[in-house]
Amino acid sequence: MSVIADRLSHSQLHASTSSGIALQATPALQTRLVSGQEWDRIIADFDEVCQEQLYTFAVARWPAVKHEPVLFLLDGDVVGGSLMMVQPLPLRLGHIAVSKWGPMLRDISRPDADAIHAGMVEALIADYADTRGQMISILPGATVDPAHGAYPRLEARGFKRGSQLLYPNRYIVNLQLDEAAQRKSLHQKWRYHLNKSEKVGLTFEHAGPERLGEFDALYTAMTDRKQFSDHSAYDTVASLMTLGDDLRPELFFVRHEGEVVAGALIFKTGDRAVYLYGATNDKALPLRAGYFMHWHIIGWLRENTRARWYDLGGTDGFQGLHQFKKGMVGDGGIIELVPPVANYASNRFAYFFGTGAFAARDVVYHIKRLVAGWRNPKTKPTLVRPSATESGQ
Numbered sequence: 001m002s003v004i005a006d007r008l009s010h011s012q013l014h015a016s017t018s019s020g021i022a023l024q025a026t027p028a029l030q031t032r033l034v035s036g037q038e039w040d041r042i043i044a045d046f047d048e049v050c051q052e053q054l055y056t057f058a059v060a061r062w063p064a065v066k067h068e069p070v071l072f073l074l075d076g077d078v079v080g081g082s083l084m085m086v087q088p089l090p091l092r093l094g095h096i097a098v099s100k101w102g103p104m105l106r107d108i109s110r111p112d113a114d115a116i117h118a119g120m121v122e123a124l125i126a127d128y129a130d131t132r133g134q135m136i137s138i139l140p141g142a143t144v145d146p147a148h149g150a151y152p153r154l155e156a157r158g159f160k161r162g163s164q165l166l167y168p169n170r171y172i173v174n175l176q177l178d179e180a181a182q183r184k185s186l187h188q189k190w191r192y193h194l195n196k197s198e199k200v201g202l203t204f205e206h207a208g209p210e211r212l213g214e215f216d217a218l219y220t221a222m223t224d225r226k227q228f229s230d231h232s233a234y235d236t237v238a239s240l241m242t243l244g245d246d247l248r249p250e251l252f253f254v255r256h257e258g259e260v261v262a263g264a265l266i267f268k269t270g271d272r273a274v275y276l277y278g279a280t281n282d283k284a285l286p287l288r289a290g291y292f293m294h295w296h297i298i299g300w301l302r303e304n305t306r307a308r309w310y311d312l313g314g315t316d317g318f319q320g321l322h323q324f325k326k327g328m329v330g331d332g333g334i335i336e337l338v339p340p341v342a343n344y345a346s347n348r349f350a351y352f353f354g355t356g357a358f359a360a361r362d363v364v365y366h367i368k369r370l371v372a373g374w375r376n377p378k379t380k381p382t383l384v385r386p387s388a389t390e391s392g393q
Helices: 036-043 055-061 113-131 150-156 179-185 188-197 209-226 234-240 289-304 319-329 348-375
Strands: 030-033 066-074 077-088 095-100 135-139 169-174 202-207 250-256 259-267 272-280 309-311 334-337 342-344
Touching: 036 055, 036 066, 036 077, 055 066, 055 077, 055 234, 066 113, 077 113, 095 113, 095 348, 113 135, 113 150, 135 348, 150 342, 169 319, 179 289, 188 289, 188 319, 202 289, 209 234, 209 250, 209 259, 209 272, 234 272, 250 289, 259 289, 272 289, 289 309, 319 334, 342 348
Parallel strands: 095 135, 272 309
Antiparallel strands: 030 066, 066 077, 077 095, 135 342, 169 309, 169 334, 202 250, 250 259, 259 272
């Protein structure tokens, strides 16, 4: 990849007032394609780093696509990046370049962060859409600052709305509160269950990667017990646990009378920590071990990381998960929608074939969910889907 063309001048505007987005100058960024190992090393200090943008994760999760780690530079300094996954379409009809939860900013606090994001998008358009003739598909993350969300900027630049998660709410705990304020923020019923859990003799422990086997056993037993088909990315965990301390997920356990009753894997790097996987045994529910575990994880993240937020993920449509996570988010946190996928192509054929492929994939996914619900009623969602305009609160 090379320096972006002269048409990306510093005076170029990336939005219009008619869209409701403020006018800003878009900087011309340089791009650099790096190896997967170098990519993971460099993005470890990014504010917006996330599991989906890790090369180690992506090659294990989506081995059939081409992975292109792209760094963006301004005046020689790395300001952001995007792991692009180039997916060929059937019958050689073209390619889709996917950025899942990208492009990422290295420093979200810089005053020109929105303009840097716009510059990264322009660079992707110039290479993947204009030069290669591919459709670009970007899935932005749920924002904690609606005034600086990526999706409105993408719409203003000409990206079109694509697929959206069936249950797109993300539940995000505010880690910037002190312990007293955090506890007060919890919803009353959640705080009640936490108080109960603290009186039954539970203990919390932070474990090293050498104990992953204990979590594997707990997780496998839980999925077997619930008879759920596991469509998660759990098979990537072993690879993630080989990463260095800065990127490797953290492992936590809760014990009762010497027995492990609950565990969790947490991605803790960057501005936003993320709950990846949890597992419990039959004894955990009456002990309220989940409340105890997450409360102590919140405290550990606040004291041991630079994360300002703790992303609990979604619900997959289950009312019980919604109530649990909503109560933990409390009055101080945020419930926001993951925006729809944003698609862009420089020519109509690339857009037609790209969106057609996504539509076919969505149909197959919905059919699989219906079949799973028919085979096992426990997998049927119990939560009403939010509308496209709901904020989740």
